[in-house]
Amino acid sequence: MGQIITIGFASGALLGLLAIGIVLVYKASRVLNFAQAEIGNFATYIAWFLIIDFGLPWAVGGFLALAAAGAIGFVFERFIVRPMLNGPKLAIAVATLGLMSLLGFIESEWEPRFIRPPISGRGPEIFGIFVSPTRLLAFFSAIALGAALYWFVKRTTFGLGLLASAHDPVAVRLMGIRMKHLSLFTWVTASLLGGLAGLLALSATGNFGAFSMTFSFLVPALAAALLGGMTSLPGAFAGGMLIGVLQTALSFNFGSIPGVEQLGAFAVLIAVLVLRPQGLFGKVA
Amino acid sequence: MREIVAALKEKFAITRRRVIGTSIILAIIILSPILGRVAPVAFDDAKFGLAAHAVIYVIAGLALNLLMGYAGQVSLGHAAFIGVGAFTTGYMTWWLGLAFIYALITSAVFGALLAFLVGLPALRIRGLYLAVATLAFGVIMKDVVFQLEFLTGGQGGTTVRRPLLEELGLDFILNADYFVFCFVILLGVWLFDWFITSSKVGRGFLAIREDEDVAASFGVDVARYKLLAFVLSGAIAGIAGSLFGSLSFITQHEQFTFSFSLSFLIMVVVGGLGSRPGVATAAAFFAVFSRLFPGLEEYVGIIGAALLIFTMARHPTGLAQAFLEAREAKKAKAARAGELEEDDLPNVLPSLPAITVSRNGAAPDAPGPVLKAEKISVSFGGLVALDGAGIEVPRGKIVGLIGPNGAGKTTMFNVVSGFIKPNSGTVTFKGEDVTRLAPHQRAGRGMGRTFQLIGLGKNLTVRENFLLAQHTLTTYGIPSALLRLPRVGALEAVLEDRSREAISALGFERFTDTPVRNLSHGQQRLVELGCSLVTSPDLLLLDEPSGGMAPAAAESLAERLIDVRDKLGRTVLLIEHHIPLVLAVCDEIYVLNFGQILSHGTTESITRNPEVVAAYFGETVA
Numbered sequence: 001m002g003q004i005i006t007i008g009f010a011s012g013a014l015l016g017l018l019a020i021g022i023v024l025v026y027k028a029s030r031v032l033n034f035a036q037a038e039i040g041n042f043a044t045y046i047a048w049f050l051i052i053d054f055g056l057p058w059a060v061g062g063f064l065a066l067a068a069a070g071a072i073g074f075v076f077e078r079f080i081v082r083p084m085l086n087g088p089k090l091a092i093a094v095a096t097l098g099l100m101s102l103l104g105f106i107e108s109e110w111e112p113r114f115i116r117p118p119i120s121g122r123g124p125e126i127f128g129i130f131v132s133p134t135r136l137l138a139f140f141s142a143i144a145l146g147a148a149l150y151w152f153v154k155r156t157t158f159g160l161g162l163l164a165s166a167h168d169p170v171a172v173r174l175m176g177i178r179m180k181h182l183s184l185f186t187w188v189t190a191s192l193l194g195g196l197a198g199l200l201a202l203s204a205t206g207n208f209g210a211f212s213m214t215f216s217f218l219v220p221a222l223a224a225a226l227l228g229g230m231t232s233l234p235g236a237f238a239g240g241m242l243i244g245v246l247q248t249a250l251s252f253n254f255g256s257i258p259g260v261e262q263l264g265a266f267a268v269l270i271a272v273l274v275l276r277p278q279g280l281f282g283k284v285a
Numbered sequence: 286m287r288e289i290v291a292a293l294k295e296k297f298a299i300t301r302r303r304v305i306g307t308s309i310i311l312a313i314i315i316l317s318p319i320l321g322r323v324a325p326v327a328f329d330d331a332k333f334g335l336a337a338h339a340v341i342y343v344i345a346g347l348a349l350n351l352l353m354g355y356a357g358q359v360s361l362g363h364a365a366f367i368g369v370g371a372f373t374t375g376y377m378t379w380w381l382g383l384a385f386i387y388a389l390i391t392s393a394v395f396g397a398l399l400a401f402l403v404g405l406p407a408l409r410i411r412g413l414y415l416a417v418a419t420l421a422f423g424v425i426m427k428d429v430v431f432q433l434e435f436l437t438g439g440q441g442g443t444t445v446r447r448p449l450l451e452e453l454g455l456d457f458i459l460n461a462d463y464f465v466f467c468f469v470i471l472l473g474v475w476l477f478d479w480f481i482t483s484s485k486v487g488r489g490f491l492a493i494r495e496d497e498d499v500a501a502s503f504g505v506d507v508a509r510y511k512l513l514a515f516v517l518s519g520a521i522a523g524i525a526g527s528l529f530g531s532l533s534f535i536t537q538h539e540q541f542t543f544s545f546s547l548s549f550l551i552m553v554v555v556g557g558l559g560s561r562p563g564v565a566t567a568a569a570f571f572a573v574f575s576r577l578f579p580g581l582e583e584y585v586g587i588i589g590a591a592l593l594i595f596t597m598a599r600h601p602t603g604l605a606q607a608f609l610e611a612r613e614a615k616k617a618k619a620a621r622a623g624e625l626e627e628d629d630l631p632n633v634l635p636s637l638p639a640i641t642v643s644r645n646g647a648a649p650d651a652p653g654p655v656l657k658a659e660k661i662s663v664s665f666g667g668l669v670a671l672d673g674a675g676i677e678v679p680r681g682k683i684v685g686l687i688g689p690n691g692a693g694k695t696t697m698f699n700v701v702s703g704f705i706k707p708n709s710g711t712v713t714f715k716g717e718d719v720t721r722l723a724p725h726q727r728a729g730r731g732m733g734r735t736f737q738l739i740g741l742g743k744n745l746t747v748r749e750n751f752l753l754a755q756h757t758l759t760t761y762g763i764p765s766a767l768l769r770l771p772r773v774g775a776l777e778a779v780l781e782d783r784s785r786e787a788i789s790a791l792g793f794e795r796f797t798d799t800p801v802r803n804l805s806h807g808q809q810r811l812v813e814l815g816c817s818l819v820t821s822p823d824l825l826l827l828d829e830p831s832g833g834m835a836p837a838a839a840e841s842l843a844e845r846l847i848d849v850r851d852k853l854g855r856t857v858l859l860i861e862h863h864i865p866l867v868l869a870v871c872d873e874i875y876v877l878n879f880g881q882i883l884s885h886g887t888t889e890s891i892t893r894n895p896e897v898v899a900a901y902f903g904e905t906v907a
Contacts, residue, residue, distance in 0.1 A: 032413050034361075080598045090357060090494075091601035093413050094554060097359070098594035101547045105586030108544070211543055219421045259429040266421035270406045273414055 002127030004249045010135035012244020013142035017197040018221035019228065019236035020146060021190030026230050028165050028179075028186040029085065031092045035076075035099040037221060039191050040198015041213035042103040043069040047199055048113045058118040066195045072103075073191025077184050085183060104211040112209030115202060138200040145193070146237045153233060162186070220247065220265035226272045243268060314468055318461035334460040334532065339572040340467040341528045344474050346552045346568030347561065348521035351478065353550070354559035354603075355487060356514035357494030358408065359416035362423025363549050366396045366519050368431055368541035370526020375443035375536050376436065385447045385457075389470075389527045396523020397516045404515040409508060411497055415515065423546050431538035442537030445530040457531075467528050474521055477767070478561060481517070484766035484773055485759040490514050491559070492753050495742035498704060502740055503816075504728035504757035513763065544586060551589040555596050557603030653716055654679045655824050655856045661700050661710035663693075663880075670696040671707070672880035676858075678824065683850050683857040685871035685888075687864070693880040694860045695737065698826055701858070702734045703727045715823060729757045733822030737829050739809045740817075743802040747793055747812055750801060751784035754816035787819045806833035818849065824856050825849070831863045843869040868892065 018036055025033045043065040050061035076099055084092050117134035124131060153159035161177035162185070172179065194213075201217065202208040220243045227242060228235025246268065247261040254260045321328045349363050370392035377388035399422075407418035431437050438444075447457045457463035481487045489510045492500035497507050530536040548571060556567030571589070575582040600607035656678040663671040671693045678684045686694050699705040701712055703724035711720045719727055734740065741750050759780065761773050788797055791811055801809055810833055817825055830846075831839040843866050849855045850870075861867045867874065867888075874891040876884040884897050891897055 032416070034416070080594060084598060084601070087601060090359075090413070091597045093416075094359065094550075095594050095597040097361070097416075097547075097550065098554075098590050098597060101544075101551065102587060102590035102594065104547075105544070105590050108586065109583060214420075215424055215543070219417060219424075222417050257429075258432070259425050262421060262425055262428075266418070266425065269414075269417060269421070273410050274406045 003129040004252055005245055006126050006129055006131060007135075008245030008248035009241055010131060010139045010244070011201070011248065012224075012241035013139045013237075014197045014201045014240070015217065015221050015224050015244050016146060016237035016240025017142050017193045018217055019224035019240045020149060020233055021193040021197075022221060022225040023228060023230060023233060023236045024149075024162075024186040024193075025190045026225070028162060028182045029081065029092065030089050031081075031096065032222075033187075033190060034093065034096045034218070035103065036190060036194050037198070037213040037218040038100040038103045038211065039069050039072055039194040040196070040217075041107060041202070041208065041211065042072065042198075043195035044115060044198045044202040044208055044213075045107055045110060045113065047203075048115050051115070052113075062118060062199055065199060066192055069191045069195025069198075070188050072099075073187040073189075073194075074184070076191075077187035081187065082180055082183060085179070100214060104214065107210035110210075112207060114206050115208065116206070117203045118199075132204060134200060134204040138204065141196065141200070142237075145196070146233070149189070150233050158182075158185070216262075219262065219269060220244075223265050223269040223272065226269060315465055318459065318465055321459065321461035328461075330460045333464045335573060335576060337460055337464040337467045337528075337532055339569040340464065340471050341525055341532060342552070342568040342572035343565045344467075344471050344528065345522055345525035345549055346556065346564045347474055347478055348518045348525060349549045349553045350556075350559065350561070350564040351481065351490075351521065352514050352518035353553050354557075354564065355482070355490035355494060356511055357490075358511055358514060359413055359550070360419040360515070360518070361416050361543070361546050361550065362403075362419030362421075362426070363518075363522050364541040364543070364545035365419075365423040365426035366399065366522035367526035367529055367545070368426060368536075368538070369395050369399060370523040370528075371445065371530025371536040371540070372431065372437045372443065373523070374527040374530045375438075375445040378446040378531070379444045385527075385531065389524060392523040392527035393520040394523070396526070397520035400515045400519025401512065404512045408511040408515060415511075419546075420543075423541075423543060427538055427541050427543075431541060437536075437538065440537075442535055444535055446534070447531035460532075463532065467532075470524065470528065474524070475561065477521075480767060480769040482561075484769070484777065485756055485761070486510070486513070486763055486766045488749065488753045489756065491745060491749070492742050492756075494559075495744060496740075498724075499736065499740045499742065501704070501724035502702065502728055502734050502736070503753055504725045506723075506725045517767075548586065548589060551593045555589070555592050555604055557607075560603060563603060655715060656701065656858065657713040658697070658701055659711050659713070661697065661707045661712070663696055663700060663705060663707050669880050671700065673710070674877060674880060674882050675710070676875050676882070676885075678856055678858050679873075680856050681850065681854060682872040683846060683859060683870050685859050685861060685867045685874040686877060687861065687867055687874060688877035688883070692877040694877055695828065696880075697877065698734070698828055698858075698860060702732060702826055731757075731820075731823035732826065733817040733820060733824070734826035735813050735817050735828050735830060737832065739801075739806075739813055741801045741809060741813050744800055746798045746800055747788060747804075748784055748797045750812060750816055751787055751819055752780055754819050755780050755783065758820055783819060787815050791815045807835060807838060810834060814845075818853070818855070821853070822855070824858065827857060827859045827861075829860055829862060831861060831866050839863055839866060842866060846870045 018040075021036050022033055025031060025036075046068045047061045047065035050056045050064055051058055054061075056064075080095050080099075081092055084095070117132065119133035119137060124136075153162055157175060158177060158181075161172045161175050162182055164175075165172045165179065165182050172182070197217070198213050202212065221240065224239035224243050225236045227239030228237070243265055246264050250260045250264045257263075317328070317333070321330060321333060345363065345367055348366070349360060352358050352360055373392045373395050374385065374388040377383045377391060378385055403418055403422050404415065407415045432439055447463060457466060481490075489500065489505040492503060492505050493507055493510055493514075500510075501507050549568075552567040552571050553564050556565070557563030571585070574585050581588070596604055654677045656676070658677075659675045660673045661671050661675060662669070662673055674693065674697060676684070676686065676697065686697060688694055696705060700707050700710075703719070703722055703726070707720070711718055713719065714727065714730060714732060717730070719730065722730075742753060745753065759776060761770070761776055765773055785797075788794060793808075793812065793815075796804060796808070801812060804812065810830060814827075814830060817827075831842055834842060846857065846859075846866075847870055850857060859867065859871065871888050874886065874888055875882055876891065876897050884891060884894055886894070
């Protein structure tokens with residue numbers, strides 16, 4: 001049990017980061033960002049090129065890869081999303097599918113890779129299980145980032161504008177915040193979160209290829225965001241933890257069934273949609 | 286049959302030349318296997334294989350187009366439905382030794398069944414959850430189900446045979462024969478697709494794509510129609526899969542990747558969401574792309590994805606649609622030259638359509654008020670929007686609902702029309718308790734409504750909107766529509782006539798085929814009013830009808846609304862900010878504030894109530 005929770009939390013924290021990214025974008029523009037996970041995959045390829053091909057240290061390569069993820073978010077928001085902000089939301093969502101496809105198809109040109117974790121070593125023993133330093137790093141940076149974002153959203157005018165933007169765009173403008181700045185902020189932040197989750201998750205597993213992140217993480221991250229009612233940042237993070245634990249428990253007990261983790265996440269997603277569309281932590285909008 | 290022919294003729298502007306041309310092309314395609322046998326070098330069988338490949342892609346593209354282009358629901362797992370068709374066909378033709386035709390039918394049934402199971406939970410909620418569910422479904426099918434040894438032969442896959450009916454000697458050893466078979470299936474799918482789009486089913490799909498609330502207000506059962514679109518799409522994808530599997534004689538799980546699903550998505554979007562010829566062209570092009578540009582084969586996905594982003598950013602209705610619109614805009618510009626004032630709203634409103642139809646269901650002249658809402662309470666989170674408010678609308682009257690912003694007027698409207706379920710209270714319509722009924726059920730009982738932000742399909746033409754508005758009068762069932770029984774054509778003709786009549790009553794003939802979004806706001810208002818009247822509803826709910834109208838037009842709106850009451854005998858509940866209009870037309874007024882009825886009475890008594898006057902009308906109201 002303790003092992004399941006330990007590992008579940010470690011992978012759940014990454015799901016939480018992705019879920020927060022999904023919720024941020026959804027709050028500001030009511031769009032489901034299907035590219036959320038794949039941006040992280042792409043960033044990891046870039047990190048691989050920088051670290052393995054160019055021999056840069058992990059920290060530098062990772063940082064530049066994150067910058068690239070942020071840049072993808074910036075360019076996509078600035079040139080694709082922003083001109084469409086007042087149009088139908090479906091079009092923007094389909095455009096994010098296009099971004100996910102574009103990144104994935106570019107990755108398909110490259111071979112699947114193996115990336116070593118940023119910190120080597122066995123790591124400390126928690127509940128009778130060795131938790132790798134990468135997983136610990138993932139866990140604590142996810143918590144720290146989540147908390148920082150929460151503070152930013154709740155304690156700054158800009159963050160409050162973000163909270164209110166979906167409900168009352170006029171009031172937000174009257175607060176002196178421009179919708180396009182909010183939109184840009186959420187896309188860049190979400191892409192950075194996606195990049196970070198990708199780097200940490202894929203370097204912890206080692207192997208990755210085209211669409212790896214989308215396959216393993218998009219559905220559970222969306223399920224986590226839904227558990228948080230698509231609106232709550234702490235809810236999305238907690239949802240990620242819950243799903244992480246659930247997936248770990250499933251793979252511990254039914255590991256012989258292929259795809260059992262995916263099935264679990266999918267089942268949660270459907271259950272939330274049917275039983276509690278407002279999420280576990282969300283309010284009726 | 287005759288109506289179908291007539292409708293076909295009108296729809297596609299059929300001329301003798303076109304008929305002859307099309308027949309020649311069809312004849313060449315159907316007889317092409319002869320060419321393959323006469324000149325096997327020039328027409329080698331591999332070319333026919335490629336052609337069959339393209340035809341199968343077109344069928345699969347049309348399947349996704351039905352879901353995405355018409356109903357606006359996204360699937361990221363159509364490869365799985367194609368795979369289900371392929372493996373079903375392999376299992377039945379190879380392991381069970383059955384004839385291909387049975388496998389083809391079973392594939393369609395399995396495709397439909399799986400779509401039903403996935404769609405049932407995922408389509409209950411609005412939003413793109415179907416995309417999420419199908420993403421998971423596609424991955425699970427490929428990684429788990431398609432690798433089950435006893436079903437699919439596991440890693441090695443399964444052999445697929447394609448003898449149609451051996452007893453009849455119909456075997457498709459040559460790709461040339463198989464290509465013709467696929468082509469005939471495509472013709473069938475194409476015709477079926479046309480049945481859908483030219484009936485209330487297709488209009489319902491399009492309305493959902495435009496706006497689910499608007500669709501429901503016209504009486505479309507949104508949840509059912511979305512599921513129907515997905516089930517039909519799954520069935521057609523299953524057929525495509527059956528043909529796909531038999532084309533290569535062997536099928537493996539590796540064929541049905543996420544990228545495969547994405548490529549169909551790209552075809553449908555780039556080809557032009559909802560445009561049959563556009564999607565077919567894109568799919569056929571995609572299928573033969575690698576042969577046309579051998580060097581670019583690897584990059585087809587990248588190019589496609591980039592095109593998809595570009596299409597969405599620049600032409601969200603698809604590239605084909607953009608071409609059509611550019612052509613139409615040119616025509617419209619030519620027609621408008623010289624009469625620049627055309628877009629201005631007329632100073633005096635035209636008459637509204639005076640149409641009466643009989644409707645099934647509750648007797649229209651049940652005694653008592655048409656609408657009675659009692660003790661309605663609604664709260665959102667902690668915010669109380671309505672607090673025990675009640676209204677009554679007597680037959681043949683215009684009742685006004687006024688109050689400051691945030692008083693709960695629109696909430697009351699949404700409770701009455703069924704878009705919001707009240708926490709407590711009852712809504713009675715024509716003597717029937719409708720509190721638990723969904724919006725489309727209330728629309729079907731004779732409740733029509735307009736929206737503050739124009740309740741029309743903005744990308745549909747004026748004519749299409751009038752046809753859509755008559756959804757509740759379209760009495761043929763969904764099965765009849767899908768099979769195109771004779772009564773469908775007959776009723777469609779009636780609907781067309783009524784639309785034409787209503788459009789000419791509005792004086793909008795020249796805008797008949799103009800997409801609503803290209804009209805001015807005031808013109809859209811008029812079309813919306815016309816649409817809400819075309820079914821002669823027993824109760825008409827108007828949400829700020831004067832919004833966006835020129836002052837002069839708003840003034841003449843009063844006359845029109847009085848006509849609606851006196852000449853057409855309609856009952857109206859009106860939300861309106863423009864107080865002179867309210868005073869001019871209303872028989873009774875309810876004043877709502879903080880979710881409660883502050884005051885109620887005849888128009889005269891309300892204007893004399895000093896409290897109300899001070900609070901809402903100011904001092905100078907005459």
